[in-house]
Amino acid sequence: MRTALTDALTQxxxxxxxxxxxxxxxxxxxxxxxxxxxxxxxxxxxxxxxxLRLALLPLAAAYAVTPISQFNVGAIVRDESGTLYLGANIEFTGVQLGQTVHAEQCAISHAWxxxxxxxxxxxxNYSPCGHCRQFMNELNGAESLSIQLPQCDAKDLHTYLPEPFGPADLGIESRLLTDESNQLSTDDIDIPLLKAAADAANRSHAPYSGNYxxxxxxTSDGEFFSGMYAExxxxxxSLPPLQVALIAVNMAGYHWTDIRSVALAEMASSTVSHLADTQATLxxxxxxIPLVYSTR
Ligand SMILES: [Zn+2]
Structure with missing residues (x-):
């Protein structure tokens, strides 16, 4: 078990x-x-x-990877079944700050x-930043999402984000976390890790660029962790697919030193690409770390 988690338990x-x-x-x-x-x-x-969820926040924050800020944020989301998912902020030394994962994005993507x-x-454990308020506004059920901070009454997202700009403003009906299938055939892919990446692409939320x-x-013990792009x-x-996969790795208790290889699948026809940022972060x-890449 991580030392940070042991320490958090005592809180x-x-x-x-x-x-x-x-x-x-x-x-x-x-x-x-x-x-x-x-x-x-x-x-x-x-x-x-x-x-109870407030009391559990130290456990969530124990998953933070903060080599730049040393400022650990924890988040816990609850889905409609009542399951709780922990999340924390993740920073990457040596890459631009735009690649950072916020705790809210981590917990939400973990649940996804x-x-x-x-x-x-x-x-x-801290008020959500503007970036996260906007990220959460993409969610299925954003209108009724409740936000709970320590020593505050719960408030809905749109109290924190009044007059929101969201998918409907761009004529988009699909929302993050809805059951998306992007109708990509992955049957012809014979590299298992690349197939896992392509299967994740099939479940990605990319209604604006079409870059599913x-x-x-x-990981070094042969486990696979997939991440879908969240536009x-x-x-x-937007949260890139590598980040969502790394969230899954981190929340399963692995460290970056446990990573053996990575695959990225995206659309050849799109106007945007994750390749350069994925390579830079890796x-x-x-x-x-080898990167296997393919376009559909
Ligand atoms: Zn944030």
Missing amino acids: LPDALQSVVSDWINDANFGASFTPEQVAQMESASGLSGAA TKGAKRLTDITI SGAAVE NAAFNP DAIDPD
Whole structure:
């Protein structure tokens, strides 16, 4: 288990520590809690709903990778089934700041890669920045998304983002986290990691550029982690596919040194490309990580 997670555990109320420690000591802990686990935590701690999620924030922030700021942000999203997904901010030494992942983006993408379709609320240890307010406005159910901060009443997203600009302003009906299939055939791909990237491309949200794209990371023990591209109506808050795959790697408890190889799949016909940024970010992580690339 990560040292940061062990340290974070000590910040939880005692009654919560005893319930959570077995789960987070499990090598397969995936930084999420099932509705049954949430019920167990509520029963053991006497904390319910938002109070429990606020108490769990140190665990989320323990996943931060912040070599530049050393400022750790934690976020917890809940989907409509009641499952909780943790997330934290991720920075990359040696690449431009636009490649940074914010905690809210991390928790949301974490939930997305595990199949969440609609989020009901997000709990964060700091007020969401403008970039994240815009990122969240792309979500399925953005209108009713509730934001909970410490020592504040919960407020809906559009209280934090009044007069929002969003997908509808560009005539787009699809939303992030809806069940998208971009009708790409991937049957002819015989490299498994590249096929995983192409399958992620098939589930990506790219209604503005049409660059359906996905990335897949293989770790040194042979596990695959996929990431779908998450495009945004305001363009800049879009989250590249490599970042979404790296979020999955990080939230599964791996480190960048565990990365063996990476694949990127995108559309040949698009007006945008992730190739240069993907290469630059990977080079900064470790120039020896091989990148397999293909266009459809
Ligand atoms: Zn942010």
